[in-house]
Amino acid sequence: MKMNFLEKMAMNNPIRFYIQRYVEAPLLKKLGANVEGLDVLEVGCAHGVGTEILLNQWKAKKVFAFDLDESMLSKARTRLDEFGSDRLELFIGDVTNLKLCDDSVGGVVNFAAIHHVPDWRIALSEIHRVLKPSGQFIFQEVTEQWITRLPYSVLFKHPRENRFSGKMFITELERLGFEIGGRWVERAGGDFIFGVAKKLESK
Ligand SMILES: C[S@@+](CC[C@H](N)C(=O)[O-])C[C@H]1O[C@@H](n2cnc3c(N)ncnc32)[C@H](O)[C@@H]1O
Numbered sequence: 001m002k003m004n005f006l007e008k009m010a011m012n013n014p015i016r017f018y019i020q021r022y023v024e025a026p027l028l029k030k031l032g033a034n035v036e037g038l039d040v041l042e043v044g045c046a047h048g049v050g051t052e053i054l055l056n057q058w059k060a061k062k063v064f065a066f067d068l069d070e071s072m073l074s075k076a077r078t079r080l081d082e083f084g085s086d087r088l089e090l091f092i093g094d095v096t097n098l099k100l101c102d103d104s105v106g107g108v109v110n111f112a113a114i115h116h117v118p119d120w121r122i123a124l125s126e127i128h129r130v131l132k133p134s135g136q137f138i139f140q141e142v143t144e145q146w147i148t149r150l151p152y153s154v155l156f157k158h159p160r161e162n163r164f165s166g167k168m169f170i171t172e173l174e175r176l177g178f179e180i181g182g183r184w185v186e187r188a189g190g191d192f193i194f195g196v197a198k199k200l201e202s203k
Helices: 005-011 014-030 049-057 070-079 120-129 165-176
Strands: 041-042 063-069 086-094 105-111 131-142 184-187 192-201
Touching: 014 049, 014 131, 014 192, 041 049, 041 120, 041 131, 049 070, 049 086, 049 105, 063 070, 070 086, 070 105, 105 120, 120 131, 120 165, 131 165, 165 184
Parallel strands: 041 063, 041 105, 063 086, 105 131
Antiparallel strands: 131 192, 184 192
16 A cells, blocks of 8 residues: 555655664664675665665665555655666565565565555565575564554554554564564564564475
């Protein structure tokens, strides 16, 4: 589900960019995120600030970044126009139907996109399918607790059925064949989760 007008304003804004660069990315690093030298898929890249972090700070070899929303992707294209096709591919895509082969990417990164997906379990299973064994799925997510909290529940538009708590998200990752151990944390009393899950060699 695409963002509504108000959420686009909230996400395309210097405060969001600051938090992503200087709070979320360092926390994910602390949890063990490492995509240096790898081909990385970024889901729901929107304005491309996460993509920029992956390319500049985290030294990914190449990033394949996509979003459902062309209006967001055009912002990412403008932001990232210094990067050539050797380091970046930006495209329209749906995380529940990835046009990629099994075991084909070295890492997958999700900054707050999956809570926008009605069937979030299918999104996680697609991420698991395309990730190479031992590859990391690095995520920052928003739980049902935040989605249903005022004023966000009124101002923003999110799928409301079948949402997840932090524990549900982690349990689903483990069921799919990810190992996560202690590499995840909740923030703001469970409104947000951050983690680094590793795809097991075989389930
Ligand atoms: C809350 S924004 C997060 C944007 C950015 N990653 C950030 O952290 O600031 C969620 C993004 O996910 C995208 N999105 C929603 N459903 C999607 C899907 N099924 N596949 C890919 N992207 C999706 C939306 O268009 C939106 O740009």
